[in-house]
Amino acid sequence: MEKIRQTLRDSAAARWTALAVVAFTMLCGYYLTDVVAPLKGLLEGKLGWGSSDFGFFNSAYGWFNVFLGMLIVGGIILDKMGVRFTGLMATIIMVCGTIIKFWAISTHSLDGQVWKVLWFEAPAQVFIAGLGFAIFAVGVEVAGITVSKIIYKWFKGKELALAMGLEMATARLGTGLAIATAVPIAKAFGVVDVSRPILLALILLCIGLLSFVMYMFMDKKLDASEVQKTQAEMDEDAFKISDIFKIITNKGWWYIAILCVLFYSAVFPFLKYATDLMINKFGVSEELAGTIPSMLPFGTILLTPFFGNLYDRKGKGATIMIIGSLLIIAVHALFSVPFLHHWIMAIILILVLGVGFSLVPSAMWPSVPKIIPEKQLGTAYALIFWVQNWGLMGVPALIGWVLEKYCITGQVVRDGLTVNTYNYTLPMLIFTGFGVLALIFAFLLKIEDKKKGYGLQLPNIVK
Numbered sequence: 531m532e533k534i535r536q537t538l539r540d541s542a543a544a545r546w547t548a549l550a551v552v553a554f555t556m557l558c559g560y561y562l563t564d565v566v567a568p569l570k571g572l573l574e575g576k577l578g579w580g581s582s583d584f585g586f587f588n589s590a591y592g593w594f595n596v597f598l599g600m601l602i603v604g605g606i607i608l609d610k611m612g613v614r615f616t617g618l619m620a621t622i623i624m625v626c627g628t629i630i631k632f633w634a635i636s637t638h639s640l641d642g643q644v645w646k647v648l649w650f651e652a653p654a655q656v657f658i659a660g661l662g663f664a665i666f667a668v669g670v671e672v673a674g675i676t677v678s679k680i681i682y683k684w685f686k687g688k689e690l691a692l693a694m695g696l697e698m699a700t701a702r703l704g705t706g707l708a709i710a711t712a713v714p715i716a717k718a719f720g721v722v723d724v725s726r727p728i729l730l731a732l733i734l735l736c737i738g739l740l741s742f743v744m745y746m747f748m749d750k751k752l753d754a755s756e757v758q759k760t761q762a763e764m765d766e767d768a769f770k771i772s773d774i775f776k777i778i779t780n781k782g783w784w785y786i787a788i789l790c791v792l793f794y795s796a797v798f799p800f801l802k803y804a805t806d807l808m809i810n811k812f813g814v815s816e817e818l819a820g821t822i823p824s825m826l827p828f829g830t831i832l833l834t835p836f837f838g839n840l841y842d843r844k845g846k847g848a849t850i851m852i853i854g855s856l857l858i859i860a861v862h863a864l865f866s867v868p869f870l871h872h873w874i875m876a877i878i879l880i881l882v883l884g885v886g887f888s889l890v891p892s893a894m895w896p897s898v899p900k901i902i903p904e905k906q907l908g909t910a911y912a913l914i915f916w917v918q919n920w921g922l923m924g925v926p927a928l929i930g931w932v933l934e935k936y937c938i939t940g941q942v943v944r945d946g947l948t949v950n951t952y953n954y955t956l957p958m959l960i961f962t963g964f965g966v967l968a969l970i971f972a973f974l975l976k977i978e979d980k981k982k983g984y985g986l987q988l989p990n991i992v993k
């Protein structure tokens with residue numbers, strides 16, 4: 531009887547260790563991504579950043595990923611050069627971008643300078659910090675698609691959605707820690723220093739880089755344990771530029787990409803303003819304001835793997851995405867109601883948002899390999915991230931602009947610093963609108979799945 535060949539993938543210890551190592555790198559990346567958001571008030575009071583400066587800085591996340599198409603380039607590099615090269619390149623880029631951002635926030639050499647670049651006028655510090663963030667964002671996004679491909683490599687036909695859910699949960703731990711710790715770290719030792727949390731993030735990222743180097747050894751071992759392909763098979767499997775055309779002419783892929791941009795636009799940009807929302811609408815003190823939004827990522831830490839596991843075993847991926855979108859709509863709509871301003875309500879809504887934010891990603895990312903073949907997977911994920919980055923870039927800037935133009939209600943002195951107060955009804959209605967559109971695309975995806983038989987409603991584990 532022919533013996534079934536075992537590879538390193540078949541060792542549960544090896545594949546879960548590989549997951550833990552790359553997930554830690556993502557945790558470090560997400561910490562830096564979100565560490566500035568809770569500092570909005572301090573940036574306004576200490577460094578003179580207005581809401582539109584803050585929105586402009588946050589939009590830098592997409593400058594290179596979107597306009598220079600760096601994410602797409604990253605996806606192509608991933609499919610051509612493999613996960614080791616691309617992951618290492620991405621983590622080094624993250625570190626470089628963070629060094630620039632840290633310098634911009636900590637230096638006084640840019641004080642008083644205002645630059646005008648294209649249509650945008652902002653303090654030089656905002657531009658340079660944005661430049662660092664934009665470079666970092668290329669790294670963290672390319673790392674994200676690389677890690678998705680790594681997980682697929684180790685977990686296909688096994689606990690794929692659970693593994694992806696656990697990776698996202700670990701990354702969200704980075705977001706939660708960033709939101710909860712940024713203000714206390716900036717205010718530690720009795721001296722307010724907004725660059726201090728960024729320095730901590732930089733140190734974490736260097737450890738994340740080392741962690742990825744460790745993964746590279748595991749990846750080499752995995753490749754060595756698998757059946758070596760013949761030249762003909764390798765040629766057949768090689769990624770071709772024409773594959774991009776195949777991806778973007780796939781209706782199912784478009785539905786996922788559009789659902790992704792709409793859904794994430796209602797969550798990540800919301801998180802950037804959530805601390806400020808807690809202060810302005812729910813009257814929470816600045817010290818504690820980050821605690822409530824930080825419950826969202828912490829809530830998703832258990833639920834994303836839980837729903838991933840459910841998808842692996844029971845299927846119903848498209849339905850999971852529909853329910854998640856419904857929850858997002860309900861939460862943002864309730865956040866926009868002016869008379870619901872008790873902090874307990876804020877906690878309840880954030881927790882429900884956490885459920886919605888666990889449901890959609892736990893089903894969406896593991897569904898991509900059901901629609902797109904493995905050799906195009908890096909590019910397919912990269913293109914989805916690219917579409918998504920339009921939202922991650924545009925929506926924070928839009929909300930910052932809306933706040934400054936239509937929502938200022940007065941000024942207060944907090945910790946000796948004069949800052950604006952805002953009415954968040956309009957921004958929350960905008961977030962609700964994204965949820966409604968996401969729901970429509972979740973339904974369209976379900977219909978397309980029924981037509982094409984992608985198997986989104988089927989379990990991932992092959993028995």
Ligand SMILES: NCCCC[C@H](N)C(=O)NCC(=O)O
Nearest residue numbers: 560563671674698798891915
């Ligand atoms: N604040 C981090 C933004 C990461 C965006 C990334 N493109 C992504 O969608 N990753 C999957 C996830 O659910 O975090």
